[in-house]
Amino acid sequence: MHLETAPPQLQELIERAEYMPMGDEELQVVRSAMNLAEELTLDGWAYKLRLWHNRSAFRMGDTDALLTSFTRSLAIHDSDPERFPLEVDEDTHLLFQYKWVAEMLNESPAYSLGQIQGIYADMERRFQEAGASPSGYLQTRFGGATDRGEWAEAEEIFTQLQAAPRDDLSHCEACYRSTAAMYHRDKGQPERALELFEEIFSGHLTCGDEPEYSEAQAMFLHLRAGNLDAARALHHKSLTAVRVNPDPGSMLLRHIEFCVITGNTPRALSLLEQFPRVFDVSPLSVTRQFDCLTTLAVLSNAMTSEGQGQLPIRGTNAPYFATLLGSEVTGDRTPRDIEDTAWARARAIADSFNTRNGNTHYTALYESKQNLLAERYDLPLGIEEYETPVDNAPVAQPTTVLDYVAAVRNTMLTNPQEAVNLYQAGLALPADDNTPELVLAVLHAPDGVLPDTAPTFDALVATLGETGLPALAATMSEYGPRFLKDLTNEDAPALTAKAAELAPQHPVDAAYLYLELSDLTAPTNPEQALTYATQAQTLMRGQAGQYKTALMVAGTALSLGNVEDASAALDTADALAHGSARLETHATFLRASIATQQENWDTALSLFDQAAHQALSSADHAVAWQLFARKASVHASLGMLPDAARAMRRAVRYATTADIDEQRRMNLTYTLGRYLLDAGLPHDALANLTESLDWQFENDGEPELILEHLQAVGEAGYASGDYQQAFSAWVYALGYAEDNKQPDREFTIALRLTDFLTEVGHEEAVDYAERAWNLATTQEQPLAQAEAAKRVAIAQVVVAQTTDLSALERGEEALNADGVDPQDRAIALIELRMHRARLLWRMDHNEEAAAAATTVAGMARDIDLTPALADALTIAGLAHRDAGNTTQARENLEAARDCYEEGMDQIEFLNGQIEALGGGAE
Numbered sequence: 001m002h003l004e005t006a007p008p009q010l011q012e013l014i015e016r017a018e019y020m021p022m023g024d025e026e027l028q029v030v031r032s033a034m035n036l037a038e039e040l041t042l043d044g045w046a047y048k049l050r051l052w053h054n055r056s057a058f059r060m061g062d063t064d065a066l067l068t069s070f071t072r073s074l075a076i077h078d079s080d081p082e083r084f085p086l087e088v089d090e091d092t093h094l095l096f097q098y099k100w101v102a103e104m105l106n107e108s109p110a111y112s113l114g115q116i117q118g119i120y121a122d123m124e125r126r127f128q129e130a131g132a133s134p135s136g137y138l139q140t141r142f143g144g145a146t147d148r149g150e151w152a153e154a155e156e157i158f159t160q161l162q163a164a165p166r167d168d169l170s171h172c173e174a175c176y177r178s179t180a181a182m183y184h185r186d187k188g189q190p191e192r193a194l195e196l197f198e199e200i201f202s203g204h205l206t207c208g209d210e211p212e213y214s215e216a217q218a219m220f221l222h223l224r225a226g227n228l229d230a231a232r233a234l235h236h237k238s239l240t241a242v243r244v245n246p247d248p249g250s251m252l253l254r255h256i257e258f259c260v261i262t263g264n265t266p267r268a269l270s271l272l273e274q275f276p277r278v279f280d281v282s283p284l285s286v287t288r289q290f291d292c293l294t295t296l297a298v299l300s301n302a303m304t305s306e307g308q309g310q311l312p313i314r315g316t317n318a319p320y321f322a323t324l325l326g327s328e329v330t331g332d333r334t335p336r337d338i339e340d341t342a343w344a345r346a347r348a349i350a351d352s353f354n355t356r357n358g359n360t361h362y363t364a365l366y367e368s369k370q371n372l373l374a375e376r377y378d379l380p381l382g383i384e385e386y387e388t389p390v391d392n393a394p395v396a397q398p399t400t401v402l403d404y405v406a407a408v409r410n411t412m413l414t415n416p417q418e419a420v421n422l423y424q425a426g427l428a429l430p431a432d433d434n435t436p437e438l439v440l441a442v443l444h445a446p447d448g449v450l451p452d453t454a455p456t457f458d459a460l461v462a463t464l465g466e467t468g469l470p471a472l473a474a475t476m477s478e479y480g481p482r483f484l485k486d487l488t489n490e491d492a493p494a495l496t497a498k499a500a501e502l503a504p505q506h507p508v509d510a511a512y513l514y515l516e517l518s519d520l521t522a523p524t525n526p527e528q529a530l531t532y533a534t535q536a537q538t539l540m541r542g543q544a545g546q547y548k549t550a551l552m553v554a555g556t557a558l559s560l561g562n563v564e565d566a567s568a569a570l571d572t573a574d575a576l577a578h579g580s581a582r583l584e585t586h587a588t589f590l591r592a593s594i595a596t597q598q599e600n601w602d603t604a605l606s607l608f609d610q611a612a613h614q615a616l617s618s619a620d621h622a623v624a625w626q627l628f629a630r631k632a633s634v635h636a637s638l639g640m641l642p643d644a645a646r647a648m649r650r651a652v653r654y655a656t657t658a659d660i661d662e663q664r665r666m667n668l669t670y671t672l673g674r675y676l677l678d679a680g681l682p683h684d685a686l687a688n689l690t691e692s693l694d695w696q697f698e699n700d701g702e703p704e705l706i707l708e709h710l711q712a713v714g715e716a717g718y719a720s721g722d723y724q725q726a727f728s729a730w731v732y733a734l735g736y737a738e739d740n741k742q743p744d745r746e747f748t749i750a751l752r753l754t755d756f757l758t759e760v761g762h763e764e765a766v767d768y769a770e771r772a773w774n775l776a777t778t779q780e781q782p783l784a785q786a787e788a789a790k791r792v793a794i795a796q797v798v799v800a801q802t803t804d805l806s807a808l809e810r811g812e813e814a815l816n817a818d819g820v821d822p823q824d825r826a827i828a829l830i831e832l833r834m835h836r837a838r839l840l841w842r843m844d845h846n847e848e849a850a851a852a853a854t855t856v857a858g859m860a861r862d863i864d865l866t867p868a869l870a871d872a873l874t875i876a877g878l879a880h881r882d883a884g885n886t887t888q889a890r891e892n893l894e895a896a897r898d899c900y901e902e903g904m905d906q907i908e909f910l911n912g913q914i915e916a917l918g919g920g921a922e
Contacts, residue, residue, distance in 0.1 A: 001085050003044045010036050010045065017052075023246040027056040027065075047076050047084045051092045058100050059208060061247040063107070063282035070101045086130060095130060095169055098123050099140045106147045107287040109349075109356040116144065127169070135161060136169035139179065146183055147287070148353075149361020158183060174205035178214045190221045197221070209251065212241035216254040223262070228379050231262075235381060236683035236720065243274075243687045250288070252278050253295040260302045261372055262379035268299050269313065270384045276315035279324055290349040290362070292324060294369035297342035300335035301373055308386055309336040343370075382684055383642045387650065390616035396579075401426055401434045405544045406579035408441045413619040417451045427463070433542030435467040436508070443484060446622070457481050471502050471509035487520050495520075503539060511539035511549065518552050522559065530556035547576035547583060554590050563594055570594075581618040585611050589627060596634060604634055616654075625655035629668060632675065641679035648672040666695045674712060682719035689713045703740035707733055711749065718756065726756065747775040747784060754791040758798055765795040773807070777814075785814035786828040790835045797839045808836050823863075830859050830868050837875050846883035850876050854892075870899035874910065881917065890917050 006014065013033035020026040034049035050073050057065040077084045077094055086094045102119050105111045124137045138161045145154035158180070164170075171179065181196035197218040200211050215238035223231040239255055242248045252275050259268035272278075279296070281288045303309060312332035315321075322328045325341050346369075350362035392414050398404040404426025411419040419442070426438045442450070443460050455463070458477070465473030475498060476483045479491075487495075499513035514536035522529035533552040540549045554569035573587055592607030608631035615624040628651035635644035652668045673688030693709040695701075701709075710733035717725030730753050737746035750772035757765035769791040776784035789811025796804045811832045815825050833856045840849035853876035860868035877892030897910040 001044060001048070001088055002083070003048065004042045006037075006042070006045060007040065010040070010042070014049075021246075022056065022059050024060060027053070027060050027062065030056050031065075043083075047073070048088045048092075050076070051088055051094060051097065054097050054100075055092060058097070059247065061249055061282070061285075063104055063284045067101060067104065067284065070097055073097070093169065095123075095126060095132065095136065098126065099136055099169075102137075102140045103143055104284070106144045107285045109286060109352040110284075111356075113356065113358075120144075132169045133165045133167040135164040135166050136171070138164055139171045139176070142183075143179055146179075146186065148357045149359050149364070150357070151187070154183065172205070172207045172210075173203070174200050174207040174210035174214070177205070178210060178217070181214065182217060185217070185221065190225065194218060194221050194225075209245070209249075212238040212245070213251055216242070216251045216258075219258055220254070223258070223377055223379070228377070231258075232379055232381060233721070237722070240683050240686055240720070240722075244690070248275055248278055250291055253291055256295055257298055257372055259381060260298055261375040262377045262381060264379075264381045264384070265299070265302045265306055265308075266384040266386050267382045269303065269386070272296075272299065273314045276318055276321075280318070280320035281324060283323075286349055286352075289324060290346050290353075290365075293342045293346040293349070294366065296324075297339055297346065298369060298372050300339035300342065303335040304339060305373075306386075310334050311386060312389060313338075382681060383646055383679065385646060390613050392617055392619065398422065398426065401429050401432050401438060402543055402578050404429070405434055405437045405441055406581075408438060409580045409582055410618050412441070412445055412449060416445070416449050417453065419445075420451060420454045431467050433468075433508075434544045436464060436469050436472075436512075437542060437544035437548075439464045439467060440512075447485075469506075469509050469512070471506040472512050475509075475513065483516075487516065489520065489524065492517060492520060499535075503535075507539040508541050508545070511536040511541075511545065514539070515549060515552060518556060522556055526556055526559040530560060530562075543576050543578060544580070547573055547578065547580070550576060551583060551586055551590065555586075558590060558593055558597075561597070563597055566590065566594060581614055582620055582623070585614040585618075585620070585623060585627075588614060589630075592630070601634065601638060605631060608634065612650075621654040621658035622660070625651045625653075625658055625660070625668075628654065629671075632671075636675060641675055645672060645675040645679050645681070648675050662695065663699070666692045670709065670712075673716070677712065677716050677719065680719075682716040685716045686713065686720060686725075689716055703736070703742060704745070707737055707740075707742060707745045707749075710736065711745075711752070714752070723756075723760065727753075730756070743775055743779055747772055747779070747788075750775065751787065751791055754795060758791075758795050761799055763799060765799045766792065769795045769807075773810070780817070782814045782817045782820050783824060783828055786811040786832055789814070790832060793835060793839060797842060803843055805836060805839060808832050826859070826863055827865070827868075830856055830865065833859070834868065834872060834875070837872065837879070841875055841879045841882070844882070846879045850879035850883060850885070850888070850892075853879060866899050870896045870906070873899070874906075877913070881913070886917050890914060893917075 010033060013029055013036065017026055017029040017033060020029060030049060030053045034046060034053050037043075037046035037049055050069055054066055054069050054073060057069065073094060077086065088094075102116075102123055105116050105119055120137065120141055123140065124134070127134065127137050138157055142154060142157040142161055145151075145157060166176075170176070177196045177200050181193040181200075184190075184196065185193035197214050199205070200214050201218075205211065215234045219231045219234035219238065222228075222234065235255065235258055238251065242251045242255065245251070252271060256268045256271050259265065259271065279292050281292055300309075303311065312334055314332055316333040316338070317329055317331055321333065324345075325333075325338065326345060327341065329337065347366060350366045353362040354360055396403070396407075398407045404422055407422045408419045408426065411422060423438060423442050427435070439460055442454065443457070443464070445454075457480075461473045461476050464476070475495075479487070495513055495517055499510040499517065502510040502513065514532045518529045518532035518536065521532065530553070533549065533556045537546075537549045537553055540546050550569050550573035554566045554573060557569060558566035570587060570590055577584055577587070588607055588611035592604050592611060595601075595604035595607060608627055612624050612627035612631065615621070615627060628647050632644045632647035632651060635641070635647055648668065648671055652665070652672055655665050655668055669688045670692040673685045673692065676682070676685035676688065689709060689712050693706070693713055696706050696709055710729050714726045714729035714733065717723070717729060730749055734746060734749045734753065737743075737749060750768050754765050754769040754772060757768060769788060773785060773788035773792055776788050789807045792807035792810075793805050796802045796807065812829065815828055815832075833852060837849050837852035837856060840846075840852055853872045857869055857872035857876060860866075860872055873892045873896035877889045877896060880886075880889035880892060893910050893914050897907055897914070900906050900910075
C-alpha cells in the first residue's frame with residue numbers, strides 16, 4: 001500500500017512504538033500516532049496505524065477500543081479496497097482481526113444470536129472474496145459454538161474445520177490445538193485433550209499467549225489424573241510467563257483457582273493482590289466478568305473456610321472492583337464482603353447468557369465453579385502464608401503532656417490532622433519538662449506527612465523557645481529547616497562548641513544539641529557518638545527526653561560492641577517508656593540486636609518480629625521493612641531459607657508502600673529472589689530476579705552487579721528446568737563480562753557453562769572449558785588453571801568421547817608455579833589426580849584407574865584429608881571390582897566405609913557394593 005512521507009513528529013512516535021514492549025504505554029503511543037496521522041490527513045499512515053492500534057488493543061484486552069476501532073477500519077477499507085488493502089504488512093491483516101472481533105461478540109448477551117450469525121455471514125463472505133481458506137472463519141464459528149454450549153453445531157463445524165486447508169488466516173498451530181484440546185476436555189475426553197496439549201509443549205509451538213495459556217489448562221487435567229508433579233511443573237512454568245504478560249487475563253484466574261484446590265489458598269490470595277488489574281474488565285466483556293466473579297467467589301469461600309473471612313484483600317478498594325461487584329466501599333474488601341455478592345452477580349450473568357443462547361450452558365459453568373470448592377489436592381506450590389493486618393496502636397484519651405507526646409507520635413502517620421489537633425490540645429495544658437518533646441514530635445514529622453493546617457517550621461521553633469528551650473530554638477533558627485535532616489559532619493565542631501557553651505546555664509538545650517551530634521556522628525565515629533549521648537543523658541530532663549536519650553546511649557554502646565552497657569541503658573529506658581510506638585519499636589530492635597550479638601537466635605527472631613509489628617501498629621512502614629529485612633538476614637544466616645524468603649517478601653511489600661528509592665527496593669527484590677532460589681523455589685525466584693535485572697539494565701547498573709544478576713537468573717532458569725533461559729543468561733553474561741573487563745567473572749561463568757553443556761552432552765563444552773583455561777593462564781592463576789584443567793578433561797572424555805587427559809597434566813604443571821601455597825597445591829593436586837582416576841574408570845581402563853585412585857588415597861592420608869581419602873578408596877574399589885579383582889575391591893570399599901560416620905548415606909551405598917561382591921557386609 002502507498003504510505004505518505006511521515007513528518008518528523010509522526011516518525012518519532014512510530015519509532016518509539018516500534019521499540020516499546022507491548023503494554024499500556026505502547027498502546028497510547030500508537031493511538032497518538034494514529035490520531036496525529038488523521039489530523040494531518042495522511043490517510044495511508046492513518047489506516048496502517050489503526051490496524052496496528054487494533055492489534056495492540058486486542059493484546060491488552062481493551063475490548064471497547066478494539067470494537068470501536070475495528071468497525072472504523074472495516075469502513076475505511078470498504079471505501080477504497082485498493083488504497084486501503086486487507087493486508088498492510090506481513091503481520092497485519094484486517095480479516096485476521098475480524099476473527100478477534102467476531103469472537104468477542106459472544107462475550108456479551110447484549111448481542112443477539114441473529115447479530116452474531118450476521119457477523120459470521122459477513123466474515124465468511126469476505127474470506128471467500130479474498131480467496132482465503134474457510135479455516136479462519138470456521139475456527140471462529142467453532143469457538144463461538146463451544147462458548148455458547150452448542151455442542152451439536154460445534155461437532156459439525158469441527159468436522160469441517162479438520163478437513164479445511166490451512167493458510168495465513170487460519171489459527172496458528174498452537175491456538176488450533178489449544179482450542180481443539182479444550183473442546184475434547186469439555187466433551188469428557190481428557191486423555192485426548194492432554195495429547196493435543198502435549199503436541200503444543202513438545203513441539204515448542206508458540207503464539208501470543210501460548211504455550212502458557214495451554215499450560216494453565218493442562219495443569220488441571222494432570223492434577224485430576226493424579227500426575228501431581230506434572231501439574232506442579234505446568235503451574236510454575238505457565239505462571240513464570242503469565243507474571244510478565246501485560247494482560248494475564250483468564251490465565252491468572254486459572255492459577256488462582258489451581259492454588260485454591262491444591263491447598264495453597266495464601267498463594268492464590270498473593271496472586272490476586274499482585275495482579276488486581278485482571279479484575280478491571282470491560283463492560284462489553286461479560287464472560288470475563290462472569291469468570292472474575294466466580295474466581296473471586298471461589299477464593300473468598302476458601303479463605304472463609306480457612307478462618308480468614310475477615311482478612312482484608314489488598315487492592316480490592318479499587319474502583320473497578322466496585323464496578324464488578326456493584327457496590328462502593330471505603331477500604332479493602334474481605335472475603336465475607338465478596339463471596340455472596342460475587343456468586344449472586346455471576347448467577348445473574350449466567351441467567352442472561354442462558355436466555356440469549358436458549359440453553360443452560362452457563363448454569364453448568366456456574367455449577368462447575370461451585371464444585372471447585374469440593375476439590376482438594378495436597379500439592380505444595382510455594383511458601384506463601386496469610387499475613388494478618390496489624391491494628392493501629394490504640395490512642396487513649398490523653399490527660400497529661402506526656403500522654404499527648406505519645407499520642408501525637410502514634411497518630412502522625414495514620415491520621416496527620418489528628419496529630420496536629422492533639423499537638424494543639426497538648427500545648428493548652430500547663431507546660432512542664434515534657435512540653436518541648438510535644439513540639440519536637442511535630443518538627444520531626446516525616447517529609448510530606450503534615451497537613452496544610454500544621455504550624456510552619458518558624459512557628460514551631462518559636463513555640464519551642466516559649467516552652468523553655470530558647471537557646472535550642474535560637475540555634476535551630478540559625479540553621480533553618482536543614483537542622484532537622486541535613487546537618488553534616490562539617491557542622492559538628494560548631495554545634496559541639498555551642499552545646500558546651502550552653503550546658504552550664506541551659507542544660508536541657510545543650511542535651512538536645514548533644515543528641516543531634518550523637519545521631520550525626522554515629523555512622524562515622526561511634527566512640528564520639530557514645531560520648532555525646534552520655535553527655536546528653538547527664539543534662540536531659542523530662543521523661544520523654546530522657547527516654548530518647550537512654551535509647552541513644554544504648555544504640556551507640558551497642559554499635560561499639562558494649563553489650564553490657566547497652567543492656568543497662570535499655571533497662572533505664574524501659575522505666576521511662578510512655579507509649580510512643582516508634583521509640584518502643586526502636587527499643588525492641590536494640591534488644592533484638594543484642595540477642596543477635598549473643599547468638600541467642602530464637603530471642604532475636606522473636607524480637608525483630610515484635611519490633612516490626614510495633615512499627616506497623618503506627619503505620620511506620622519505613623521502619624517495618626528494615627526490621628523484616630533484618631529478620632530475613634538472621635534466618636538466612638541460620639540456613640532457614642524458606643523463612644528468610646517469607647520475611648524478605650514482607651520487607652519488599654512494606655518497602656514498596658514506604659515509597660523508598662527504587663535502587664534500594666530492587667536490592668531487596670534481588671535478595672528475595674536469591675532466598676527463593678536457595679530455598680528450592682526457582683520459578684518464584686525468577687520473577688524477582690528478572691525484575692531486578694531489568695531495572696539494573698534500564699538504570700545503567702554496575703557491571704559487577706549486572707553479572708551477579710545474570711548468573712542468578714541462569715541458576716534459577718536451570719533449577720526450574722528452563723535450560724534455554726539458563727543458557728541464554730550465562731552466554732550473555734560471558735560476553736558482558738568480557739566487554740566490561742571482568743576476567744574473574746568471565747572465568748566463573750565459562751566454568752558454569754562448561755558444567756552445564758557437559759551435563760547435556762553439548763559439543764561446545766570443550767570450547768568453554770578451554771576458554772576458562774586460557775583466562776586462568778592469562779591471569780596467571782595456578783589454582784584456577786587446575787579447576788579449568790579438570791573441566792577440559794571431563795568435557796574431552798564425556799562429550800567429545802576421547803581419551804585425551806593431557807589437560808590434567810597441564811593443570812599439574814601450572815601448580816608448580818612460584819607462590820602457590822603448599823597446602824593449596826596439595827589439595828588441588830589430589831583433585832586433579834582424583835579426576836584422572838574417575839575418568840580412567842569411566843573409560844573402562846580399570847587397572848589404571850585403580851592404581852591412580854590408590855595413589856590419591858595415599859596423598860589424602862598423608863595430609864589427613866578424610867573426604868578425599870574416602871572418595872579415592874571408593875573409586876579404587878569400584879575399579880578393582882570392574883577389573884575382576886574382588887579381594888582388593890572389597891578391601892578398598894570396606895576401608896572407604898570406615899571413613900564415614902554411622903548413619904551417613906554413603907555407608908548404605910558401600911554396603912550394597914560390598915554385598916554384591918559376595919560374603920555380605922559387616
